Amino acid sequence: MHRHLPILLASLLLLSACDRQRERAQPPAATDTAAPSAQPAVQLPPDLRARAEAFVAAWNANDPDVLVGFFTEEATISVADSTYEGREDIRRRWLPNAGSVNGLRFDEPRVEPAGEDYTVAGRHVYTVQPPEGGPYQVTGTHTFTWTRDEDGVWRIRAGGTRDDP
Numbered sequence: 001m002h003r004h005l006p007i008l009l010a011s012l013l014l015l016s017a018c019d020r021q022r023e024r025a026q027p028p029a030a031t032d033t034a035a036p037s038a039q040p041a042v043q044l045p046p047d048l049r050a051r052a053e054a055f056v057a058a059w060n061a062n063d064p065d066v067l068v069g070f071f072t073e074e075a076t077i078s079v080a081d082s083t084y085e086g087r088e089d090i091r092r093r094w095l096p097n098a099g100s101v102n103g104l105r106f107d108e109p110r111v112e113p114a115g116e117d118y119t120v121a122g123r124h125v126y127t128v129q130p131p132e133g134g135p136y137q138v139t140g141t142h143t144f145t146w147t148r149d150e151d152g153v154w155r156i157r158a159g160g161t162r163d164d165p
Contacts, residue, residue, distance in 0.1 A: 051154040064095035078160035103127040
């Protein structure tokens with residue numbers, strides 16, 4: 001299974017959701033007759049957005065040693081039927097597969113405040129290039145929660161992803 005997907009998904013979903021939330025926050029044009037949204041757009045803290053952008057850059061660099069710093073010490077990540085508990089387990093068993101995901105895209109992202117944390121969820125699609133054989137496309141769903149760690153840095157504390165059959 002693709003154990004590296006949830007990390008990349010969390011970051012890219014967060015970035016995509018930020019952009020879509022910003023678009024929704026724009027006032028409607030004078031000719032727009034749509035009813036106003038029942039809930040205001042979620043505004044992500046600027047430092048969280050910057051952290052998510054740094055995470056994407058680290059993922060795209062395929063650097064597991066940098067990527068592991070984006071998780072809390074006690075983070076739990078579930079991927080299909082596997083669970084990774086703690087930063088060291090994530091680094092050792094999941095992140096070594098970081099280099100095979102390409103062309104990740106998020107559809108229907110949702111960003112929800114959860115106390116002082118932010119949960120991002122939605123659908124994803126990406127291309128996998130295995131060491132042998134041709135590339136193939138994968139779709140699925142994901143949910144990740146970003147929190148401020150004790151050092152004040154945004155990190156992923158929980159997440160999960162499930163690819164469609």
